[in-house]
Amino acid sequence: MSFGGQTPTIVVLKEGTDQSQGRGQIISNINACLAVQSTIKSTLGPYGGDLLMVDANGKQTITNDGATVMKLLDIVHPAARILTDIARSQDAEVGDGTTSVVVLAGEILKEIKEHVEQGVSSQTIIKGLRRASAMAVNKIKEIAVNTSEGNQRETLRKLAATAMSSKLIHRNADFFTKMVVDAVLSLDQSDLNEKLIGIKKITGGALQDSLFVNGVAFKKTFSYAGFEQQPKSFSDPSIVCLNVELELKSEKDNAEVRIDQVSEYQAIVDAEWQIIFNKMEALFATGAKVVLSKLPIGDLATQYFADRDIFCAGRVASDDMERVCQATGASIQSTCSDIQPPHLGTCSRFDERQIGGERYNFFEGCPAAKTCTLVLRGGAEQFIAEVERSLHDAIMIVKRAIKNQSIVAGGGACEMEVSAYLHGYADKNIPHKQQAIVKAFAKALEVIPRQLCDNAGFDATDMLNRLRVEHRKGAVWAGVDFVNECVSDNMERFVWEPALVKTNAIQAAVEAACLILSVDETIRNEESQQPQAPQRGLPPGAAQRALRGRGRGMPRR
Template structure:
């Protein structure tokens, strides 16, 4: 078929589709990631600032936790969202180093940006970065110090203190490191499920008023009349945990019962009452002194138990009830008729206590305690929320340190040693284009100590030069000394971090950089998000009305 010598125009994509590709697209993606990095880098380290984030509802969050910041930032650029993913993966895998991983990924992209602009193939850059990453990880594993010998508790406290050094609670780190280490060591050491550490927040009081409960504590649940007459303290009580409703309810789903005589109606009412009385009597006969249920316990049951010196609480949150079962050895029952003695739990002491403006139920001295509760106090709500985030990071670090007993020095020491090693290796052993990629990666690692110095107000150029000299001499743990504005042996100064934090950060940052480099085309279809008009030939504006519902004056169909 002839088209008069002209090549026909073939339209593949819908009209309105935005298509950008090539080297310019990669540079644009890198610039977007650098903008995100610039936002978060000021929060790194012991002297990093906090960010005040306000969402669309006016809710404020004050934090310097990288994962929280990345989650709350409303990033619209598709490539820059990859940084959010790596921060989330670092938080899930290790729990700390979330800011470091974003700063490092941004710096790697910044260093290799000029190679992209000069026309170096992105595949060559990716190959160089992967090689440098593998060498860096091997070097960290080689220099890491094993902590399996010595005082484990003391080592864990040092690691928790380093994790807290950049947080709001670093002034109270002695108080909280003991709490964190006790909390993790109270868990089952085989699976170390951190979800079994309950964290309860109560405004008011000082940070030092926070409590560690070797057992379970939860806020007093909604209660009916008769609750105040129940005993609030027991020694060695038996505990029953239920998933049963102990309440008289009206018939559901508009059920209809037809009766011809009043006595028949009375028989129905009596039967309902008899059912609930049988349940309560069966529970009382088990000898349990504490009755807990996920479902409501109504006023009739509350008064029944109060008359018999039994404590009850309904509508207990499922995670709290699960932790009570873990601690006391009870098992959740779905019926009241066949409860055996082995289904009941026990604890040394049950008590209801007032803490601040709240009343809490405490289960302490539990025989099977594989769980604990941290009750946090503080002035403002945002402050306590940040304390909780800080403790989460420290708990995760201690958990990882128990499973992977190798540490490195923090304060930029590990990054400077790996950087010096990569520079030396590239000069001696690599002669291809990849040499400059490895050296660029080595330079990018220096962003951690440099940013630590910048955030602390130190002379970054001077300190980095001194660190390079020390590492060339073989002082592998030389890092930034925040106390004396200089450099120090951070291994001796007890600035410790699990090697897993560094390994995971480097691997995640390089993966993100390689992913962003491999994207050289973005196709954005603006119209796909807009629903099409349901009918043709509608007057202007009618299509919008049709989408919302049948507009006024439109014919029924």
């Protein structure tokens, strides 16, 4: 129904809602993602720089790990947050290639931005990208080399060294690759749970002072009087692991007793003492020489064990306790009354040692060792934290390589080969609109070798031209040689990466690009501002002006 020949205005969204849509919105989202890409791309490769990030509390982080950078960047643009998600997914699935996946996603969007501006339908672009992604993944699987034959340990060390090449520890790669491969091979090969590799950080000393412990090591726990009288070293001890509190106060706190006569109070006190003594005597009777508990072991129990040449530690962290059980074969007991010999664990050597300014308990030579510990040393806390992140990437790469034994060459070789293949295929076999999209995707893949050259200070244009020529000639593994500043066969130079890193990065980057392209409208609801009465002494409207834009949930202008 019309009123006076005019159609009434219908308000669906409340006042203050920001609504943007259409092609301009897609381009705006692409520009936001390119801003994130420009922040992170300088960290790519062996000569990439590190970022120093300071959070709101002043905590400093120095890193070039893509997942860590994306997590610490406080990105507010909703579309650009998708890049954070793909970096996390790459970190969870593969463990390495987190910077590459963000750089690649940004470059794909940059290459297709021109097509969006020219009015090509988003759905046409998305179909073309998905087709190109599937072809690229198939090509990588086709050219990948299987490593099931030959020296597995040596292959894994080469893969770990490539993962470390862009990290702070690349100068000590030989030292750490052996440590990483030993750590992963010490795990149960059926599930390869990397959480059973304990990493302890102790400031002081040099990187080469880091230790690989084929067993468990953890920091000395909080201790009571009598602890120093306990022995600090055993050979072949029996170990009992508890989830029991050995303190007097626990019995008082857990019961309410009512008495009629004062003389009965002594009987209650005696009963409390008797309960804890019964627990300790039961533990002594098991013949265990090391008693560990997740809960506190008080001063009475500490002194009792010291008198009988038994080592005890209370308040052991649950993850450390789980790794002790895995290594020694012990099982956690929640009572002291019925501990049988099968419940006890053992190791060939137990020691308490001083490392730097800390004292650590070591369980070595464990018969059931399905776990290990890496004790990292270094000068600064930030440096050791970055070493830990670097080792995490290498550990994940080795873990994936054991399960997926196909590898490709790094240094941009794999991307250039796939790019050359897609260009050739698109020219001959894709006649319609999608040809331009596939070729744009092929060009985007070249961002990896180009950025590697830029970060290393090489002439990127010259190097890319040389790479294109080599790949057209059929040199599948021609990549950037950072040592001699030239093009060489990176498979022969042992610059290896698991094929899974490349396939997962391409799939995640294309998925993110398609998601951003499919969004052509953004609706942002802003909470309405409640008007307040003017404050006394202020001119009318001054209170509202002072509060404008500071409502809860409203962005700062």
